[in-house]
Amino acid sequence: MSILDEFNAAVVQRPRLGIFGWQQNYLLIGLPLMQALSQSQFRAVLAHELGHLSGNHSRFAGWIYRLGITWYQILERLQREQGGSSFIFDGFFNWYAPFFNAYSFVLAPMDEYEADRCAAELAGVKNAAEALINVEVKARFLESSFWPDVFKQVQHQIAPPATTYTRMFTALQTAGNSEFATKWLQQSLAEKTNNADTHPCLSERLTALGYSQANQQKITLPPPVKTSAAQQLLGDVLNELTAEFNNNWKQANDTPWRQRYAYVQESLQKLQSLEQKAQKQTLSDEESWNRACWTLEFKGQEVAILLFKEILATQPSHAAANYTIGQILLQKDDSTGIDYVEKAMEKESDYVIDGCQLVSYFLNKNEKKKKQRHIITGHKNTTKRYCLPEKIALL
Template sequence: MTIEQQERFETLVRQLEKDARHHPANYQIKVTLLAILGYAYILFVFLLLLGIIWGARTFLVAASSEALTNQLNLMAILVSLGILRLFWIDTKIPKGLPLDRLHAPELFATIDRLATILQAPKCDRIFLTDELNAGVLQSPRLGLLGWQQNYLFLGLPLMQALSLQQFRAVLAHELGHLSGNHSHFSNWIYRLRKIWFELAERFPEPKNSGFFLFQWFFHWYAPYFHAYTFVLVRANEYEADRCGVELAGLENEAQADINLAIYSYFLHKSFWPTIYQQAEQHAEPPSDAITQLLQQLKIGLSPREAAKWLDRALAHRTDYEDTHPCLLDRLTAIGYDLNPIQPPQPPTQTAAEYFFGELLWSFADRLDREWKNEVAGSWEKLYLRAQQQRRNLAALDEKAQKCALTVEQMWKRACLTSTLQEAHKAIALFQQVLEVEPNHPLTNYQLGKILIERNDSQGIKYLEKAIAIDPELVVPSCDLLYDFYLNQGKIKQAKFYQQKGQEYYCLWKRIQQERSRISHETPLFPHQLSDGEVRQLSEQLSTYSEINKAYLVRQKVTFFPEKAFYIFAIVLQTVKGAGADWKSHEEIIDRLENELNFSGNFRVIILQNSNFKLEQTIRKIAGSCIYY
């Protein structure tokens, strides 16, 4: 979604929120008509095509052309089957361990009791996953005509993080999405929304093909339907929370929400980054990652760490990127006492322990194996990247002994030293970069990060400078300063940087959106790099056997135009087949974006037939070709 599309979407949703509040009946009518329009258009096109074929058939029957008439009969059948197949919903079922009543009788009995109270349909299949999450999925057996098959997914980490009653609240929330006690209309829209999204993915852009009528329609319809139903689906989340309160109690619903928010931040910011950091040294992923996670969840977090992640979660605000409300809004909606909100104590017995007993670690072992197999490919890429980084660092170390490095080479050497060796060894190298170029934004940020993470207040001045120089570094720098001051017990300073980071976050997203798109119509300019920097980039690009030519240009940007944004446009060697050395475009782009000795803000694109006009535009820019 472009910046303009996002702004139009948010404006429309805000207006619809007002309509839903002040005129709920009118809002429901509009949503209903819009939902019916999707069905009506498909039926219209289907009947139109059959009408054309039938008209031609009638003409040929009158002309006594039996052979052509039979061909048109066959064509009508093929068109019908083609449209049926096109709109057949074959929902992809997420992976997980199937559970049965024999191994978890009490769990199934609990789910059955809750489903009965909520008048929700029974769950046809229940799966255990390795996620800190739970969810229901309805897969229509008859596509657009419905007849839902219901799946319930339960994350073993989620069950290990919650008490029995807290987990009961989560189950009630998920089954509440299917509840017959509440709005059938909301549940219908909730299901239909997923169906239209899945269909829209089949027609991402209008193109010249046999199904251009559907492509054109869904290109317009899907975003519009998304906006119109956004308000209703968010209201459905609040309604599901109320189901949790009704069946498990206010305290348990609130404690479950708080616990999951805390552990979600912990996993995202701490646990999984630590696990994946091992890829720098080990060719294979650990065999017990999920077991480690479950053990950590059983122990719980320290009061200070739990309070830190809770503070982060409470600071997050509801936005228009996700239908789920933020933690603070959810707690407010159910009437929970917000003053003060404390992290819950780890349960004496977790829901996972209660329902699975001795089978818990058997399930963990199976999920360990599944996780290891699932991440094996991405883990290997991380390991190979680390090995390439080691080779790059060795080459830069050797070159530094022979001659002076460019600023970008000095910066890359410091970064790689920080990543592959102990971070403190990179301090002197980053300081050398700043002696040559004091306003180097990433060097100020990375040096400040190392110092702050060692609880050295000297890092503050470097992060402050990074904030002043580069708007894209405001959010990560504020995160670091927030953590530092919070650990120091300086709440006022911590809140200042927390608020500053939040204020810049929306702008940061706009910057990312603007710089993620390029076409032949995008204004491009000469790169304006020094001959020395171009030379060192050319030398490095020459080490990639896949590259035939490389171009470098600057892209005109609206947000912070004083901060240059570069495009590396690559022409690949012609390769026949897909031998052992063949690499996908994604792999080549990933390597270049991670390995180039270049600290400027940039992206890499591959020039090919699909963007031939863009290549023509780039080639016309003076000095754009930096390697051939």
């Protein structure tokens, strides 16, 4: 077993004899995950991971997974060799890899459901369900709140913080009770299973466990974690690991952090100069664009969107400004952002794929999957009409 600095848990099988098998099992546990869960919830996570190794279906799915890893390792080894020996196999791998992934993909969600059943049997349905909910909510906390706040410090701090994981572990124990926790839970419950992830969505996993099946509105946040699994199980080792992770993160981020700090200070000075110049005279198109982008980067969306709209007042066909405004509005759940994204796609084909994905995600997230919105875009003098969020194949 290995304890890592990631918000994750996994079980890995490595063949001692390559394609001939004789598997060696490794349990990988993320210390942040242990700090986010109670001991009972963490027990459910362990049961889930070990459940991947039990049962006939899991053994078969594990064999499929190992087979995929073996092929990947063969290709990687061939590509490292000199003389272009992998060129002979490129055609085969280019055909086989997507074919193999497509036919084995269906096994992955089934394996997750089986592992969830193992967790429920060994730790109880309530603990298994609460573990799933806490993982979803606190993962969103790390992604949308904690890490952005850490990296904002680069605007005024020349070196990376020395106690990042200490702060994280404290924050994780209260994240489930924050003012945003209910919103994060509802976002998780609203998501649907798609072919971009091997894990079924939260609502389907809770339903399969029999946890508040009928009505998602009855699913609420678990009680606060008063004592984490890490605190109960690791004792004094927890402080040693935390100090080690603090130091490792600081060292790994020292150089890029200082580079970012230099860039930020230079950009803020340029932004200040542009703001002073804008009070006295009209900025050039390039200066207006740089001012809007730096404002978005350092001062936030509310101020920046006004500057992007000023650009559109004189350049209504400015594709990048249209796309940026559309992106900001859709992030705020404002459907008027679709019109801006559409205009950007009409003016520049480079925005077509990203724009389609952005609008499709917005419609799916807001449960408008069945609502079709026709979009017209021109590419190489050809006008194509398609509907979102259907599968996109344009270029």
